[in-house]
Amino acid sequence: xxxxxxxxxxxxxxxxxxxxxxxxxxxxxxxxxxxxxxxxxxxxxxxxxxxxxxxxxxxxxxxxxxxxxxxxxxxxxxxxxxxxxxxxxxxxxxxxxxxxxxxxxxxxxxxxxxxxxxxxxxxxxxxxxxxxxxxxxxxxxxxxxxxxxxxxxxxxxxxxxxxxxxxxxxxxxxxxxxxxxxxxxxxxxxxxxxxxxxxxxxxxxxxxxxxxxxxxxxxxxxxxxxxxx
Amino acid sequence: xxxxxxxxxxxxxxxxxxxxxxxxxxxxxxxxxxxxxxxxxxxxxxxxxxxxxxxxxxxxxxxxxxxxxxxxxxxxxxxxxxxxxxxxxxxxxxxxxxxxxxxxxxxxxxxxxxxxxxxxxxxxxxxxxxxxxxxxxxxxxxxxxxxxxxxxxxxxxxxxxxxxxxxxxxxxxxxxxxxxxxxxxxxxxxxxxxxxxxxxxxxxxxxxxxxxxxxxxxxxxxxxxxxxx
DNA sequence: TGACAAAGTGTCATTTCTACACTATTATTA
DNA sequence: TAATAATAGTGTAGAAATGACACTTTGTCA
Numbered sequence: 001x002x003x004x005x006x007x008x009x010x011x012x013x014x015x016x017x018x019x020x021x022x023x024x025x026x027x028x029x030x031x032x033x034x035x036x037x038x039x040x041x042x043x044x045x046x047x048x049x050x051x052x053x054x055x056x057x058x059x060x061x062x063x064x065x066x067x068x069x070x071x072x073x074x075x076x077x078x079x080x081x082x083x084x085x086x087x088x089x090x091x092x093x094x095x096x097x098x099x100x101x102x103x104x105x106x107x108x109x110x111x112x113x114x115x116x117x118x119x120x121x122x123x124x125x126x127x128x129x130x131x132x133x134x135x136x137x138x139x140x141x142x143x144x145x146x147x148x149x150x151x152x153x154x155x156x157x158x159x160x161x162x163x164x165x166x167x168x169x170x171x172x173x174x175x176x177x178x179x180x181x182x183x184x185x186x187x188x189x190x191x192x193x194x195x196x197x198x199x200x201x202x203x204x205x206x207x208x209x210x211x212x213x214x215x216x217x218x219x220x221x222x223x224x225x226x227x228x229x
Numbered sequence: 230x231x232x233x234x235x236x237x238x239x240x241x242x243x244x245x246x247x248x249x250x251x252x253x254x255x256x257x258x259x260x261x262x263x264x265x266x267x268x269x270x271x272x273x274x275x276x277x278x279x280x281x282x283x284x285x286x287x288x289x290x291x292x293x294x295x296x297x298x299x300x301x302x303x304x305x306x307x308x309x310x311x312x313x314x315x316x317x318x319x320x321x322x323x324x325x326x327x328x329x330x331x332x333x334x335x336x337x338x339x340x341x342x343x344x345x346x347x348x349x350x351x352x353x354x355x356x357x358x359x360x361x362x363x364x365x366x367x368x369x370x371x372x373x374x375x376x377x378x379x380x381x382x383x384x385x386x387x388x389x390x391x392x393x394x395x396x397x398x399x400x401x402x403x404x405x406x407x408x409x410x411x412x413x414x415x416x417x418x419x420x421x422x423x424x425x426x427x428x429x430x431x432x433x434x435x436x437x438x439x440x441x442x443x444x445x446x447x448x449x450x451x452x453x454x455x456x457x458x
Numbered sequence: 459t460g461a462c463a464a465a466g467t468g469t470c471a472t473t474t475c476t477a478c479a480c481t482a483t484t485a486t487t488a
Numbered sequence: 489t490a491a492t493a494a495t496a497g498t499g500t501a502g503a504a505a506t507g508a509c510a511c512t513t514t515g516t517c518a
Contacts, residue, residue, distance in 0.1 A: 002233050008280040009238035012310075012321055051237040051319050055310035079308045079323050081241075081284035090280050092241055092321075094308050163465080180467070181507065204463040205514040392496080409498070410476070433494040434483035 010090040014059040015046030017138035020102035021155040025120045031113035038128030059096045066113040074098045085130045097138045099154035146172045150227050153212040161207035239319040243288040244275030246367035249331035250384040254349045260342035267357035288325045295342040303327045314359045326367045328383035375401045382441040390436035
């Protein structure tokens, strides 16, 4: 079967930059390509958009096919369209980004992916295509966004300590924050709910566990509340 | 001539949302389509990306062809890809947005545009394709961006009064600002240079004219300065 | 039971924000 | 030429937010 057009058409792909947090490090999910071009190289999960498929749906499908990751929230990041970014033909790629809790998801490679794994953003192998650029763009976005949208909570377990939350912000923003000031600000927003529980199996005083109250957040939003860290 | 592919390919277009400021109103540049589909309807300037052409270059080319607007700074806005957004075939459109000073540019329609004109964003005719969505996205973007990037200056003449600047912010943000607080904040940033000149031909005390000092701004940026209004 | 490790807590000085009203200047008009 | 109309231009004080800073509490483990 073949498809003919009066004018040349580019191919369109989607790519997904999924961030995760693993103890101390910010990570991204990569797959090792099992097909040419760039066979054996690491890249962001992604692939061709089907002709009647919405972009976001294509991204979710590819993500699931290649890594097993399912049902996560994707946000459009940027569209990469340099004419020579793919050696096969003109390929325009719509990149998405997402946050995921590493422990909640079991990654497993499939279809065009030989392998799938989380990599520390500070230690990324050489990437296929222009995916290095995509990574840079995604890091800028997450850094810019984390301060004024409560997206960070997606990276943590449902119940988390204030120290974990502070650590997350310090990791993404790449600067230290004052413990007391951080707590004052976060708790003052009235977005966190105490679970009444504390950490288990730690060799020191156990910290209180909180959960993010999305309903409260949405209610505050309607009243003009602005999240800011 | 025809082009054949093993798999179906979407077409890719670019669209440009150009904002301008005319006295009291925020405007956008629209063209009236001279060809099907949506012949006679108003739409954002744009068109098909050539097979070896970067996206931004395509946007600049279409903008110039259809409206005469030349050499303005475009920023990628969002990519619109719903499968049925174009009745002809699957078309994925990469939208850009830009700011322009209306008085500096003479608009003239050409090629596929029967007409080109500025429209008050509060009073937009029915638009072709999903361009209403594109407009909404662009308005959100400019509103979100104007407060923390000094983009507003692009909309004003080179020399402008503080009242013009304040009015611009009030128009985009859709809320009133306090005159004294606004002046204190803007002047305190040390980004504006007094020209020494004043307004001409006004029936009241003439206001001082300022210009935006981009060199100073870039220097401050390097020192970690954050613009915020 | 003492040492260790992290949790949890308050204050003060500085800066920033907000709300608010009158005088100065210029062109126009009576 | 004096009065009027229109906008320019200016300061302050109270409230809120920020940033810097160190010790006590609680639990585990040796």
